[in-house]
Every structure is written in structure tokens, then in C-alpha cells.
Amino acid sequence: AQSVTQLGSHVSVSEGALVLLRCNYSSSVPPYLFWYVQYPNQGLQLLLKYTTGATLVKGINGFEAEFKKSETSFHLTKPSAHMSDAAEYFCAVSRAGGSYIPTFGRGTSLIVHP
């Protein structure tokens, strides 16, 4: 079985501040890990993914995430928040049991203050 926990349904930062969105997972096999972003009334867009190899992965819009097996975490970061980063962010894990259908977290709403 696999599961995802996103800590904090809402995260509020000031423009220019560090963005940190937390994601912890559980998986019985080596996981594939994903972050998606969703803007209002739009579909989800893949931000970045970890499958194998380098544990620090870079994505679009200046975001990156680090796979830490010992902590079962895959936190999303961005050094400096922009107003345009305000959106809903979803962490997802897949690959358990041979199925690639991901399990999604409940999402974290990122609020950026001017």
C-alpha cells in the first residue's frame, strides 16, 4: 500500500520568501514521487518527478524537491516566491504493487502576500 501526507492545507509566504511545502509518503517498494500544481479552474500540471537516480530534482518555474529515503519525504522548495506561484500543490506517490496509478495527497494551497 502507499499513502501521502501533505502537512498543512494552507501555507502563506511573502513575495520573495522561501517556499517550503512538505510531503511525506509511505510505500512498500521504491517509490515514484511527483509534485503537481493546479491553478484555479484548471487541470493539474506536472511540476517535477523523482523516479530513480539523483535525489534532488529540478522542475519548472524554479521549483525543486529532494527525495530523502531515510525520512520518507519529498518536500517542495523554491528560494523566492512570486505572486504567480499562488496555487494548489499536490504531492503524489506511485509504483507500489506494480501499479503506476498514483496516490495523491490532499493538497496544499500556497498563498503569496505582496
Added chain:
Amino acid sequence: SQTIHQWPATLVQPVGSPLSLECTVEGTSNPNLYWYRQAAGRGLQLLFYSVGIGQISSEVPQNLSASRPQDRQFILSSKKLLLSDSGFYLCAWNPVYGYTFGSGTRLTVV
């Protein structure tokens, strides 16, 4: 390149009316296709998926059904809508290295 289309973008339907939402994929063949629902303030719920024409797996027993009449077409239907069917419906393709999602349909049942 591969693209995924969903329509309509928004829909307001009365309780008890039928529903048909369509999703099509371009630029690939034999895709695995998925229907999700996002209720207000909640996460993503997998409703159906299909690995080929005529092959449908249901994840949640409910008032909805799905069909795969053609290789790149996936349809979500209901014979009689309930208020609880309101939500944002998303079609997705190919989850192995990250889904590609459609733009979604906002369904409001009144």
C-alpha cells in the same frame, strides 16, 4: 506531441438529468486513460480507468459510468445526476512518469 482535450469546460445541469463528458487524446495510441473528480475543498478521487477499448475499471461504486468506444476517447456518463455529483472532473493520461491532465469540466448540479 501528445495532447488531451476535455469538454465542455463548464456545465450546469438539473438533478435527474443525464450527463456526458468527453475526453480525447491526440498524438499517441493505446493510452491508459483516467477519470478523476475533485469535490470542493477535497483532494482527487479516482473514478474510472481504462487500459484499452471497451476495458473499464471502476474504483468507486456510484451514480456514474464510463466507456471507451475508441482507442483515444474516454467518456464519463450518468443517467440521472445527483446533487452530490457536482465537482471538477478531470481526465488524465499516462501516469507512469507523471500524468498529463485535461483542463477539466466544472459540473454544477442544481
